[in-house]
Amino acid sequence: MEKRFYALLLVFLSTTLFAQEIIKDTVKPIQIPKSKQKIDGIVATVGDYLVLDSDIDKSFLELTSTRNSIDGITRCQMIGKLLEERLYAHQAVQDSIVVSDAEINGTLEEKLSVMIEQIGSMDKLVKFFKKNSEEELRSTFFDVLKMSRLASEMQKKIVEKVEITPEEVRNYFKSIPKADLPVFGDEVEVAQIVIKPKISDEEKQKVIDKLKELKRDVINGSSFFSKAVLYSQDPGSKSNGGYYKMNRKTPFVKEFKDVAFSLNEGEISEPFETEFGYHIILVEKIRGQEVDLRHILLIPKVSDEALKEAKDEITEIRKRILAGDITFGDAARASSDEKETKNNGGQLVNPRTLDTRFDLTKMDPSLYSQVSNLKQGEISVPFLDTDQTQKKMYKIITVTNRIPSHTADYAQDFLKIKDLALKEKQFKAIAKWTNEKIKETFIKINGEYRDCLFESNWLKK
Known part of the structure; x- marks a missing residue:
């Protein structure tokens, strides 16, 4: 029963955000004995948050x-993190x-449905969750989620205007x-060619008709x-x-934004394509x-014949590259259907770093499986892949550069x-913002947690 409770609780907790990574040297490690039984009371107040x-x-x-080690993390350090989160949320308001x-x-x-x-x-x-009603349960969860989101938005606001000059980097x-x-570990630079199967006009019309039907249902009272x-x-x-x-x-994408900002409150658009x-x-x-x-997104189905034609096309492209008739780039x-990469010769950009290098230890598993055994300049065989909306396409990939593990070079x-x-x-x-806001915010820490030695001046000594 206890394991099941934890599983349900983690479904909910997975949406809450730590405002900061816990830094183990921020406070003196003062352990509170685990054997001491406590009544669940208020241990701190920050503004309007407890x-x-x-918690x-x-x-x-x-x-x-999330498989993080909690070795060496004390309750003092954890309450320091929770105080920060509530300070962010309070100031956001x-x-x-x-x-x-x-x-x-x-x-x-979403979370309630899963639970x-x-x-x-x-x-x-x-x-x-030992609540008296569904309303009380929803209210409790809503408040926690909202506080977490407010804290996240406040932290973004604090750092959004922080910029750095080349001189500061140097x-x-x-x-x-x-x-x-x-x-820095082993890295690769990767390029790809994508061929998307053609969708028939008949399949396109089917999803347009379905979207029109869904719109009529909503106008007539459906959710x-x-x-x-x-x-x-x-x-x-x-x-x-x-x-x-x-x-x-x-x-x-532009088409989506254009439609969204052309509508009035309560209005539903006609079906449109992106x-x-x-x-x-x-x-x-x-x-x-x-x-x-x-919004509702529907994706037209791709026929087996269209998939075969796409595979044949990309196979022919690969043959021409291997024969030396044309370079990969x-x-x-000339031929890739992926507009984000085609003008750059198929070169992929790492979404984490926004440069062209991919750390092999942090690479998306599906991409890693395609490039890990490729030598520089070698081209993969055509393979079927899907994007985030489950659209099917054929790809070939090449490693354009391999950078071995090395000490940082400016x-x-x-x-x-x-x-x-x-x-x-x-x-x-x-840190500067936190120390300034602590001075002007009502903060009270109760009981044994007043013995914690925080780096930030939560106790206002």
Whole structure:
């Protein structure tokens, strides 16, 4: 029974965010004996937010669930992390940072659905978490999710204007003792050619007709949320009822944004096409330059014949490259169906670092399986792949460069060093902000936790 409770709790905790990584040397390790039994009371107050003794236990549980070691992490250190999170959330409210209730409710519904599936019913879930009603359970979970999201948005606001100059990067690198320079692992640069199967007009019309049918159902009283959960093929929003919050700077494709910002509140679009498939959008709320919306994505089916034609085409391209009739880069520019890479000769960009290098130890497993055994300049055989929306396509991949493991070099690894320098500057900005806000915020720490030696002046001594 206890294991089942932990499994359910982790489903919920998986959405909460640690505002900071726990740094083990931030406080003097003062262990509170585990054998001491406590009543779940208030151990700290930050502005309008409380820290309960059980919150500390749940945070340890969350770390364990993500396979992080908790060795050497004390309850003092953990409460320091929770105090930070609540300070961020409190200040977010003071700074009028808006977190949409619709967005929180979408996340809440997703988590509740998973937990109900595990335990069997809402009534059992209410009983499990020792609440008096479904309403109380939802309210409790909603508050926790909202606090976590507010904390996250506040932290983003603190660091969003932190920038770093080349001179600061150079000084940061020079400040690192030679013996302490980071070592970067084996890396590769990769290019690919993508051939997407052609979709028939008949299949396109089928999804357009289906979207029109779903729109009529919603106009006649059906729930857009439920329709999105049942039918949408967008894995990023399906479980949230198709929900997105966006503004004009949000990195959505142009066609999607154009439709979203052309609608009034409560209006549903006609079916329209993007590179991902066909959509309808419902605008729920307009707040200045931001909109809360829901959408349904349907992807036309690809026939077996179209798949075969795509495979034959990419096989022929590979033969021409191997025969020396055309280079890989020129073939990508001439024939690849992936617009993000074709103009750069098929060269992939690492989404984590925004450069062309991929650390083999951190590479996406599906990409790693394709390139790990390829020699530089070797071309893979054609293989079937899918994108994030499960669209099928054929690819060939080549390794354009292999960079062996090496100690950091300023010229060769400038972008990585810049990222490290920026993170250090952001960390200092957060620490400065934290110390300033502690002075002007009501903070009270109770009982034995007043014996903790925090790096930040939580006790205002």
